[in-house]
Amino acid sequence: MRGNEALVLALPKGRILQQVVPLLARTGIEIEPEFDNEHSRQLRFKTNIPNLDVIRVRNFDVATFVAFGAAHLGIAGNDVLMEFSYPEIYAPLDLKVGHCHMAVAGPPGLLAADEPTRWSHVRVATKYPEITKRYFAQRGVQAECIKLNGAMELAPLLGLCRRIVDLVQTGSTLKANGLVEIERIAEISSRLIVNRPALKTRPDEVGDWIRRFEEAVNHAA
The missing domain is CATH 3.40.190.10 (Periplasmic binding protein-like II)
Structure with missing residues (x-):
């Protein structure tokens, strides 16, 4: 410079x-x-x-x-x-x-049937593969990340994966696509x-x- x-x-x-x-x-x-x-x-x-x-x-x-x-x-x-x-x-x-936050989200049935403490390997669609891998690794969980740059909410709906990691502001986009927040990762x-x-x-x-x-x-x- x-x-x-x-x-x-x-x-x-x-x-x-x-x-x-x-x-x-x-x-x-x-x-x-x-x-x-x-x-x-x-x-x-x-x-x-x-x-x-x-x-x-x-x-x-x-x-x-x-x-x-x-x-x-x-x-x-x-x-x-x-x-x-x-x-x-x-x-x-x-x-x-x-202001918003980063969260793990998925279908409501996943929240009811799946206890996060029992995770060992997960497949996740996200724009943030490094954050996602670190977050799950801290819990002893191996995260297989599918990199998407948008339309994250479609991934669980179309069977690409069961979970996503994305930014959440009001939660309205999750709700509109039949998803719920499972865990909060960080405030943004x-x-x-x-x-x-x-x-x-x-x-x-x-x-x-x-x-x-x-x-x-x-x-x-």
Whole structure:
């Protein structure tokens, strides 16, 4: 990273972004109007701050851009951080947005007939194979993970597997597809993440943004 280049803040697309935008406003960040154009194919945007640009990428990719130094800062759910465990990422701040939780879910009959303490081998559909394997391994259970990027709830319905591990916000999607939550794995929220080398080479700039976000979170509390 060149010390004179603009800092890059990676933002996640989708639901979380709607909750992040008010937080950005409280830090003093205003993004160019094209950012709000739903039909725009632009991915990098200027802000009202001369040395700060914003990129908009998928939630999982925020962590990758920050870990490899393409972005200096980012906002990502701790589900992403748990899945990838990048040592290059420092997560100094819980932003108190994007609240949900990660859970094991399956058909109601499975909950009634299957005691989790008796599991020895399970097949699970999930977007989070590393988290899933670690979670079950801690209980002495071998997890065979089927990687899916969406429509997780279809897996038990179509016989792909009996269990899924996914994020749950209200539980309405599970209910609509005839599934119930079996066990809760972790609470999830969005975090400010920082590239560790950037924090060392540009401590004043990056440190200032950490402080700004912390003040914005405290102001919202």
